[in-house]
Amino acid sequence: MPENLVIIPTYNEKDNMEAVLREVFSLEPHFDVLVVDDSSPDGTGQIVQNLQQNYPHLYLEVRKEKEGLGKAYTHGFMWALKRNYQYIFEMDADLSHNPKDLPRLLEALKSGADVAIGSRYSHGVNVVNWPMTRVLLSFIASKYARLVTGLPVHDATAGFVGYKRIVLETLDLNQIKFKGYGFQIEMKYKAWRKKFKLQEVPIIFTNRIAGESKINSNILGEAVFGILMLRIRSIFGWL
Ligand SMILES: Nc1nc2c(ncn2[C@@H]2O[C@H](COP(=O)(O)OP(=O)(O)O)[C@@H](O)[C@H]2O)c(=O)[nH]1
Ligand SMILES: [Mg+2]
Numbered sequence: 001m002p003e004n005l006v007i008i009p010t011y012n013e014k015d016n017m018e019a020v021l022r023e024v025f026s027l028e029p030h031f032d033v034l035v036v037d038d039s040s041p042d043g044t045g046q047i048v049q050n051l052q053q054n055y056p057h058l059y060l061e062v063r064k065e066k067e068g069l070g071k072a073y074t075h076g077f078m079w080a081l082k083r084n085y086q087y088i089f090e091m092d093a094d095l096s097h098n099p100k101d102l103p104r105l106l107e108a109l110k111s112g113a114d115v116a117i118g119s120r121y122s123h124g125v126n127v128v129n130w131p132m133t134r135v136l137l138s139f140i141a142s143k144y145a146r147l148v149t150g151l152p153v154h155d156a157t158a159g160f161v162g163y164k165r166i167v168l169e170t171l172d173l174n175q176i177k178f179k180g181y182g183f184q185i186e187m188k189y190k191a192w193r194k195k196f197k198l199q200e201v202p203i204i205f206t207n208r209i210a211g212e213s214k215i216n217s218n219i220l221g222e223a224v225f226g227i228l229m230l231r232i233r234s235i236f237g238w239l
Helices: 018-027 046-053 069-081 098-110 131-150 165-170 182-193 217-235
Strands: 004-010 032-037 058-062 087-090 115-119 162-164 197-201
Touching: 004 018, 004 046, 004 069, 004 098, 004 131, 018 032, 018 046, 018 098, 032 046, 032 131, 046 058, 058 069, 069 087, 069 165, 069 182, 069 197, 087 098, 098 115, 098 162, 098 197, 115 182, 131 182, 131 217, 162 165, 162 182, 182 217
Parallel strands: 004 032, 004 087, 032 058, 115 197
Antiparallel strands: 087 162, 115 162
């Protein structure tokens, strides 16, 4: 029975699906894939459905509306927990995260980590082709999150992450507050507070070639204020 699952949230990723799925399904060891699509208007869901004919271990969950990365992932986590998966991964559809790094994240989980973080900033800044503004934003967001929360991680906003099943079973997924990128910080912070072992695995992040980024100022605002709220809630023991 397959025990590794990669969850890929999608919104308008039609030009990336075939390539990313081909890469994941050519890996050794094997990873199942769950795509969580928020009814992308560009037909990403339909493309994934067609590809299911080639890939028996490809699953698709379609959600009615675009509700952000956080909701798509918690939906995927709950789906995974209803099944037998032991190692559950988050990965973007856009090939910014190299699927070939998945076995290294898995190795980290198998050799003691509870959360394996594909990290851009554990050894310098390993980002290729991102506009300087975006690199700075991401780097400063990580520093800010670390400063405010004490989370001992260089890449707090990383979205290429592996979890042991027990971590997702322990966190109250219905209580995950963030919708956008702050979600990534919230997950790591809550896992750390529960004393799970976080380990950064160095990766190289490459800007997407196809499709568009979904980042916007709402997502950023949520992250800036939300991180403060995370800290305040934890001070009062509300976490
Ligand atoms: N299901 C779902 N996926 C989303 C949503 N927003 C972004 N994504 C996906 O989440 C991943 C990361 O988003 P992306 O736009 O690449 O962000 P960036 O890499 O930070 O610029 C991609 O696979 C997106 O398609 C959303 O609202 N719903
Ligand atoms: Mg991306």
